[in-house]
Structure formats: C-alpha cells, structure tokens
Amino acid sequence: MRAVKRDQKTRIALTLNGRKLAAEAEPRLLLSDFLRHGLGATGTHVGCEHGVCGACTVLVDGVAVRSCLTLAVQAEGREVRTVESLAAPDGALNPLQAAFRDHHALQCGFCTPGILMSFTDFLARTPHPSEAQIREVLSGHLCRCTGYANIVEAIKEVASSSHAPRSEG
Amino acid sequence: MKPRPFDYVQPDTVDEALALLAEHGDEARILAGGQSLIPMLNLRLIEAAVLIDISRIAELDTIRSDGGVLEVGAAVTQNKLLAWPNLARESALLAAGLPLVGHFQTRNKGTVCGSIAHADPSSELPLLLAMYAGEVVLRAQRGTRAVPAKDFHKDMLTTAREPDELIVAVRFPERPRERVAFREIARRHGDFAIIAVAAAAGANGAVTLGVGGMAGRPVTRAVAAHDAASAADAIGQWAEEIKGYDDLHASAAMRRDMFRKLAANVVAEVAQ
Structure with missing residues (x-):
C-alpha cells in the first residue's frame, strides 16, 4: 500500500513517449504540471484545470484522459503519451x-x-x-x-x- | 487552480480501503476516476485531509451479469460499461444514457459508481439508477448493506453513505425487450444537463418516466400513456408537483416548461 504524506515528495516513475523517466512530486501535484515542470515535456498545455477545456489531454495506457484531472502519483508505472510522440524524430508530421x-x-x-x-x-x-x-x-x-x-x-x-x-x- | 495539500493513500485491497475509512471517516475522500472530485479539489470547493485512491483495486474493476442483475464495481469506468457486450440488449436505457455522461475523454476515467456517489441532481447516472430501481452496495468493516436507489440519493450532493462506508458496486436489474428513450437539455453537449428525462416501456406497455434536474434528486413515476393527451395531463400535473428550482442556468418555471416538452417527447418515443 503506497502512502504519501501531504508535504512529502515521492518518486514517480513512468514511461513517457517510450522513455522510462522518474521525478519527485508531492501528492497534490497534477499530472499536467508533473509533465511540464517535473519532466520538461511542455507540449501538453494547461488551460482550465477543471476538465472542461481539454487542452491538457494525454494518453495514459493508450486512453485519452485529462492530465489536469489526474494526480501525478496516479501515473506511477503507466505509459503516458503526449503530443511530442506524434511527429517522426526528424520532425516530419504524422x-x-x-x-x-x-x-x-x-x-x-x-x-x-x-x-x-x-x-x-x-x-x-x-x-x-x-x-x-x-x-x-x-x-x-x-x-x-x-x-x-x-x-x-x-x-x-x-x-x-x-x-x-x-x-x- | 491547484488543490490544497492532502495525504494520499493507495490501498491494494478493499479490506485495506475499509480500514483507512474506519480510521479517517469524513476527513477522507474516496478517489476513483476523479472526474468530479479533482475538479472540486482544484477549484477548492472542497478539501480533504486524506485521499484514498481505489482506482487500482482489481476486485473493484469488474462488471458481472448474474441472475438478471448487472453489477458494476466501483473502479469501472463509464466507457468500460458502455463497451460491455450485452449492454444494448439487456440494459438499453443504460446504453442510451451513458453516452451523455460528460465527454469521451472524461468517460475514459470517470467511474459509474463515482458519479452516483457524487449525486449531482441533474447528472445522468443517478437518474439511470433510479429508473432501474437499482441499488448501491455499501461496505464497512462492520458489515455490508444494499441500499435502494430511492433511499440512497437523499438530496443535492447528499447520499445515505456513512463516513466509514465504501461504495463497492451498484446493481442495475436487467430489463431485456424494454423500449427506452433518454433526452436532456444542456448548454453544450457533454455539459451538466439542465434537465435530463428518461422513459422506459416494458412488454406490458406500462411507461415509467424519470427526471433529473427538477428536484434535489432524480424522481420517477409510472405515467398513463394510452394517448398523447392523457400523457400530457399526467406530465403537466407532475411538473407542478415537483416545481423545479432556480439556478444560474434556468428558473424553476423554465425547468417545468422544458420538462413538459421533453417528457412528452420521450413518452411518445417509447409508447406504441
């Protein structure tokens, strides 16, 4: 059973666009902010932060979800895909x-x-x-x-x- | 905005979750899909000392059809139920109403039980549970009880759940060969409905009508639908009884007007 106190940081490991990455976060950090500030993946945009605008939508285990309505700690071990994964390595658009x-x-x-x-x-x-x-x-x-x-x-x-x-x- | 700080616990079993609820009671909030809870935390409409995340408890992520009852576990998402193979045949009203719950993207994460637990008076799943006269299975360390829909939803955002209880599942009696209709009026598709109306007609032709967004909780009633005029009389009389309420989106009078028109439409859809 994983338990994290409010002001305690915990290590969160996930696969982002095929790469295994990890960073620390406190429980209240949203996945949207974890992607942008913790992992430096700023392609995901943050708009309303209550699930209405859809700007922060990412794939978690292949399924489109609002990253602002997901806690970073809930993404532990998951496969996350963001807009950075779509174009080819040479920049060619999909x-x-x-x-x-x-x-x-x-x-x-x-x-x-x-x-x-x-x-x-x-x-x-x-x-x-x-x-x-x-x-x-x-x-x-x-x-x-x-x-x-x-x-x-x-x-x-x-x-x-x-x-x-x-x-x- | 960002939520205020909270402790986070992710139990691996229902027993662990129940022990946490026994310890923390109403200081704790259950996190399943988070599609109602996290917006409220982000907007700081509510705060929680402890979030108990049940989304990875495998025994809660199950749908079972057994003895004519569809049982949906507390970690089952709305889109997972929508993809259940026999849904359209055995539970046509659920198949008609579920696509109106939020958006594709929120149904991927939002749970069936979570929406029922949240108990927004105009949301679709509490109305669907009322239409099926379903029940909510509540478990605590002291025991398990099944509460009928009409006793579970008490008022706006208010349910019969005690602070140490976990909703482990909801049950919808299956109703094959039912003719159904589900309609709602929302500002924008996927937004909370101003009102939502459902009708179901069984093999004997009896029509049940239900409405969300007119009272603090969804209400249902059998209506005579032999002809359009008697149905309109019954609906009009009921509209005056429930009255409706005023909020940002519509006055009570406008709600009654919407209800009279929408209810006449759904009754006509299912009556033959």
Whole structure:
C-alpha cells in the first residue's frame, strides 16, 4: 500500500513517449504540471484545470484522459503519451498533424495538443467514424480561434484515408 | 487552480480501503476516476485531509451479469460499461444514457459508481439508477448493506453513505425487450444537463418516466400513456408537483416548461 504524506515528495516513475523517466512530486501535484515542470515535456498545455477545456489531454495506457484531472502519483508505472510522440524524430508530421496543417485546423495552437491526443485514441478505436461521432469527441475540447469546422474536416480526411477495416456504425 | 495539500493513500485491497475509512471517516475522500472530485479539489470547493485512491483495486474493476442483475464495481469506468457486450440488449436505457455522461475523454476515467456517489441532481447516472430501481452496495468493516436507489440519493450532493462506508458496486436489474428513450437539455453537449428525462416501456406497455434536474434528486413515476393527451395531463400535473428550482442556468418555471416538452417527447418515443 503506497502512502504519501501531504508535504512529502515521492518518486514517480513512468514511461513517457517510450522513455522510462522518474521525478519527485508531492501528492497534490497534477499530472499536467508533473509533465511540464517535473519532466520538461511542455507540449501538453494547461488551460482550465477543471476538465472542461481539454487542452491538457494525454494518453495514459493508450486512453485519452485529462492530465489536469489526474494526480501525478496516479501515473506511477503507466505509459503516458503526449503530443511530442506524434511527429517522426526528424520532425516530419504524422498524418493527423499534417491534415491539421493542410486544413488550417489550428491557429494559435493552444488547444491543438489535446485535440490531437484525443483523436489519436479515438481513431485507433474507431478508424472510420461518422461526422457526428467526430463532433461528439471534439465537444470535449474548446478552441477559441479557428472554430471547429476545419478541425472536423482535417479529422475526416485522416479517417477516410485510413486503410483500417470499416467498423459498424 | 491547484488543490490544497492532502495525504494520499493507495490501498491494494478493499479490506485495506475499509480500514483507512474506519480510521479517517469524513476527513477522507474516496478517489476513483476523479472526474468530479479533482475538479472540486482544484477549484477548492472542497478539501480533504486524506485521499484514498481505489482506482487500482482489481476486485473493484469488474462488471458481472448474474441472475438478471448487472453489477458494476466501483473502479469501472463509464466507457468500460458502455463497451460491455450485452449492454444494448439487456440494459438499453443504460446504453442510451451513458453516452451523455460528460465527454469521451472524461468517460475514459470517470467511474459509474463515482458519479452516483457524487449525486449531482441533474447528472445522468443517478437518474439511470433510479429508473432501474437499482441499488448501491455499501461496505464497512462492520458489515455490508444494499441500499435502494430511492433511499440512497437523499438530496443535492447528499447520499445515505456513512463516513466509514465504501461504495463497492451498484446493481442495475436487467430489463431485456424494454423500449427506452433518454433526452436532456444542456448548454453544450457533454455539459451538466439542465434537465435530463428518461422513459422506459416494458412488454406490458406500462411507461415509467424519470427526471433529473427538477428536484434535489432524480424522481420517477409510472405515467398513463394510452394517448398523447392523457400523457400530457399526467406530465403537466407532475411538473407542478415537483416545481423545479432556480439556478444560474434556468428558473424553476423554465425547468417545468422544458420538462413538459421533453417528457412528452420521450413518452411518445417509447409508447406504441
């Protein structure tokens, strides 16, 4: 049974984008702040800190979650993926990122890392979604500059060019 | 914002969790998915001396269908229940209501039991539990009890759980061959509903109607639905009885109006 007192720091080890890393944190530290300040992975953005805006969405064990609604200590031993994992080592954008660029689906880019991670999870589970399904998942994010139409178009392009088998519904 | 400091404990078994609850009582908060608790901690609406994290207790992360009852453990996420293979056939109303709980991203972590424990009057899962006349299984070191939905949800954010008790599971009686409808009005899809309305019709044609967001807890009632006019009368009379309440999102009068229209729609959807 793991027990950590409020002002005590504990060592948290996890896999971030394929690399095993560890740092110390007190229990109240949010995963979003641990990624940015503890591990230096600043691609994940912090917006509302109560789960509404979606900017901080990351994958934990392959599943999209709000890193601001997860304690760093809860990520012990987990596999965390952030936006830094998407592009190739030489900087080449992955298909989802390229489609966002092609469709002007980002402007200031603040909300983009979270949206990309949500759809990395969702498109892996649902390679050929309907537009309604895309909009339902996108409703978990707030974007204040491009609006949502171009984001939907970008995701539709990636979904329709995917070679994965079509799912029902 | 950031939460105030708290002690953190991650028990490996239910027995360890119960011992911690016996020791700390209402100084402690149970952390499962954290999708209601952590926002409140971050906004400093609440504080806790101790967080007891039950999310890795394997015996709580189970869904069982046994003897016509679907039992959902306290660590089961909303999306895990939504992916349960027989859900649409055996528990159609759960399949209709669960997609309206929060967002895809919060359902990946938010638990079924946690939403019921939080007891927001307009949230979907307490209404679903009431519609199924389900029960909440509470365990403490002194024993285990199963509390019916109508006794568990007492008022806004208030339940029958005692400070030393852990919700270990909730039970939904399965109802195959039921016609169902679930509708809600929210400012934005995925936000808390202003009101949520559900209807279910069994094989004998009897219609049960339920509403969240009109009273301090979800309420249900059998309504006569032989024809649209008698259904509208019954709904109108009920709206005046429950009254509704005023908040930032809607006045009580607006809630009654929403309820009359939405309830007529869901009853028409399930009546044949």
